[in-house]
Amino acid sequence: MSLLEVKNLTIRFGGLVAVDDLSFTMEEGQITSLIGPNGAGKTTVINLLTGFYTPNEGKVILDGEDITGASTDIVVSKGLSRTFQNIRLFSNMTVEDNILIGMQHRIGYGSFLSLFPNPKKIEWEKRAKEETTAILERVDLSKYRYEKSTSLPYGKQRKLEIGRALVAKPKILLLDEPAAGMNPVEKKELSLFIRSLLKDVKGILLIEHDMKLVMDISDKIVVLNHGAKICEGKPEEVQNNQEVIEAYLGRKGAHNNAASK
């Protein structure tokens, strides 16, 4: 059984078919990347997977469980957490609070017990703080614990966002352009870090524009163009696929590229 199974996923906005009959699978212990030129529909796919949009047709099956059309909070509790292309941290809250927000749905006491001190709440808050300590160590941010999240340098903010997603204990971690805005050194470090995340989650779905990063760390790549899948396979297979080259470089560019080889 695949970790994630996307079957015939389709969504239409008015007359526009934004995602067209998309099917792919993710396997356990692997990094799967979703790539495609700008406007290919990658973000729409994420929004479909995370429950922000409901597909017109198709199914999303996470670890054997059908999560098609479930709301965003259900999807998170079923084990799919994400980070954002443009970092969305809670800017006026501390690093610690940002992590705690990530485990919001796992904290097991309700609104009523929030109102006054009681053993259940104290126990849960203690556990939450301990998990926060562990996660902060994992993403190497322990010394920033009580600082405001926006005071961190850019690369550390990314790591905080990943930490916030990890603390939700997801099966799948969805990284939306994690390398955006990073320099080559940071990217190198990031790719090692992402690879190491497979120890924490069952699978990683990576959306990324940086081809070097994608080719380096992916086990499998799914290529989208105009909302439809044009190729799926190992990095080397994708790299040599004529349709992929055309999607990125255009027909003429692809021709020149072939000529120059």
Next chain:
Amino acid sequence: MLLQILVNGISLGSIYALTAIGYSLIYSILQLINMSNAAVFLTSAVIFYALYTSLTGSSILLTFILTLMAAGAIGYIIEVIAIRPIREKGDSNTYALISSIGVKTILEQICQGTFGSEIKQFPTLLDGKYIDLFGARTSAIQIIIITTTLLILGFMSWFTQNNRVGRGLRALSQNLNACHLMGMPVNTLIGVSFAVGSMLAAVSGVAYCMYLKSISISVGSAIGNKAFAATVLGGIGELKGAVVGGYILAIAENLVSGYWSMSASNFISFGILILVLIIRPTGIFGRKEQKKV
């Protein structure tokens, strides 16, 4: 004289502050001015009166607790019926604002229909008891109102810090969209914030009528509008701003009515509102919103 004015100002300021927090709380999350807050103020006072005179005999505490529960439920229901459908369609906040004005009018009409338009006597606590505070006559109900408000404010700042719901509300007020995308139960939390705002308005409404020892149908809009002015003065969306704005406004009003004339005090609140909007639209504590283009 000055001390007396301060005592009166702080008592009234407490009432403004509690209602103002309701405006500010909702604004900080939804950027919506929830006009129905003023009507909840009135409705709660009317519910208190109705319960006290018919059902609960003469237990002020029991009546108060029931009123609070009713106000919380009303707030939650307002959000579910009148705000959520508009919010979820993604329509502009202007529509939600108009919807909240609609709710305000409906609630006021219901109150008028059931309560009538005359002024009635309202139950109060420790009537006629007062202490002399360096020459300022401080009535027992004033002391009760001020201490209750301080306790509530203390509770609110504790509540938003170290528990699940409080943290959620803070996150919501910073980035609603991210909360939604991250999969937080946004709707429930917004409902809770409406319930909290309404309960504060209820405390404020009941306290004000106890202070006046009377209730009439006009208390809602009178105090509701001033509490709104206080919110803007302090910086809308900032909880401490609502509190500070409430106290400043009430003290200013009392200074004017003490040293000049009673009728001029009303001009002061709305004069200050307009001045703030012209000179510093973000209010005392408000931050300028930075939007990246």
